[in-house]
Amino acid sequence: xxxxxxxxxxxxxxxxxxxxxxxxxxxxxxxxxxxxxxxxxxxxxxxxxxxxxxxxxxxxxxxxxxxxxxxxxxxxxxxxxxxxxxxxxxxxxxxxxxxxxxxxxxxxxxx
Amino acid sequence: xxxxxxxxxxxxxxxxxxxxxxxxxxxxxxxxxxxxxxxxxxxxxxxxxxxxxxxxxxxxxxxxxxxxxxxxxxxxxxxxxxxxxxxxxxxxxxxxxxxxxxxxxxxxxxxxxx
Numbered sequence: 369x370x371x372x373x374x375x376x377x378x379x380x381x382x383x384x385x386x387x388x389x390x391x392x393x394x395x396x397x398x399x400x401x402x403x404x405x406x407x408x409x410x411x412x413x414x415x416x417x418x419x420x421x422x423x424x425x426x427x428x429x430x431x432x433x434x435x436x437x438x439x440x441x442x443x444x445x446x447x448x449x450x451x452x453x454x455x456x457x458x459x460x461x462x463x464x465x466x467x468x469x470x471x472x473x474x475x476x477x478x479x
Numbered sequence: 480x481x482x483x484x485x486x487x488x489x490x491x492x493x494x495x496x497x498x499x500x501x502x503x504x505x506x507x508x509x510x511x512x513x514x515x516x517x518x519x520x521x522x523x524x525x526x527x528x529x530x531x532x533x534x535x536x537x538x539x540x541x542x543x544x545x546x547x548x549x550x551x552x553x554x555x556x557x558x559x560x561x562x563x564x565x566x567x568x569x570x571x572x573x574x575x576x577x578x579x580x581x582x583x584x585x586x587x588x589x590x591x592x593x
Contacts, residue, residue, distance in 0.1 A: 400578075400580055402580045409586070410584075410586055411483070411569050411571070411584030411585050411586050411587055412522065412569070412571075412582075412584045413584065414580075414581045414582065414583070417580050453521075455521055457580075459578060459580045460578075461578055462578065463578055464527065464534060464535055464576040464577075464578060465510070465512065465527070465573050465576060465577075465578060465579065465580060465582060466512070466524050466527065466535050466537075467514075467522075467524065467571075467580070467582065468524070469514075469521030469522045469523070470521050471519075471520060471521050472521055
């Protein structure tokens with residue numbers, strides 16, 4: 369299964385930007401990069417995904433390195449509600465939506 | 480628009496017993512996947528159902544079985560429960576088995592095995 373590496377935890381202050389890194393050195397050229405987050409006592413929630421180009425949506429931005437071996441999820445202004453575990457996943461074509469989660473990054477947001 | 484709903488939310492069983500967990504997918508979705516999440520770990524894929532058939536299976540023993548009904552809802556059955564089966568069981572739904580990567584998860588069923 370495809371493997372990603374993320375820091376165990378990160379901290380941020382409210383209203384500041386947060387950059388969550390992910391290494392995926394075994395990624396193949398056709399794998400998409402997906403990010404999910406899991407708030408306390410909830411199931412995971414889709415955040416964003418991309419292939420090669422940087423992506424933006426209402427929740428976050430995704431910056432993908434040129435060699436695609438790493439990516440960064442950017443929360444532009446962290447709020448207390450963004451405190452969650454963030455998972456970086458790369459998805460093989462033909463994988464039929466089978467997600468392989470690692471242990472993710474626990475993001476703590478402080479006032 | 481109802482999201483993914485799971486029942487029960489919490490349950491306690493003893494070793495050797497059997498358990499059935501239920502999931503109703505998001506409206507319009509026809510594919511259901513089940514995940515097991517142990518404390519402090521990321522979710523692990525159990526299996527996926529589409530058109531009432533098991534389409535993919537993760538590394539779980541045959542004690543874990545499932546079913547999908549014509550209305551797309553699904554059940555997860557675990558027989559001969561072990562202490563190590565204690566976990567949060569998550570159901571996720573999607574449309575078809577195309578690799579969109581966008582799954583919608585329920586809040587899970589927390590199983591405790593004593």
